[in-house]
Amino acid sequence: MVGTQVGDRLQVSLKNQFKALFSSIVGTLFMLIALYFLDFEPIAIKVFLFFWLVLTLPAVYLHLEYLIKNSSQKIQIKSDRLIVIQRNKSIDYRFVDRIG
Numbered sequence: 001m002v003g004t005q006v007g008d009r010l011q012v013s014l015k016n017q018f019k020a021l022f023s024s025i026v027g028t029l030f031m032l033i034a035l036y037f038l039d040f041e042p043i044a045i046k047v048f049l050f051f052w053l054v055l056t057l058p059a060v061y062l063h064l065e066y067l068i069k070n071s072s073q074k075i076q077i078k079s080d081r082l083i084v085i086q087r088n089k090s091i092d093y094r095f096v097d098r099i100g
Contacts, residue, residue, distance in 0.1 A: 010075040010077070011074050017064075017066070
């Protein structure tokens, strides 16, 4: 989960989604700079567009979808359990050693 940690709580935030997408954003900027130096040749634009659509666009979509779905979610981590709080509803997961 990408989120902000405050004490024993984690919370999903837009800032952390941008941090997770940082490499995609930097990669896009480098490709745009490369296109500039290639004088925006049509074949270079097609190659850039192909790789951007295949690699970057799905990541951006998934991060936005995750942010929208889990923006109100908070997770508390305790020594014996994990508490997920979303829309005033709490789910308690206890850490239990199970064999088999």
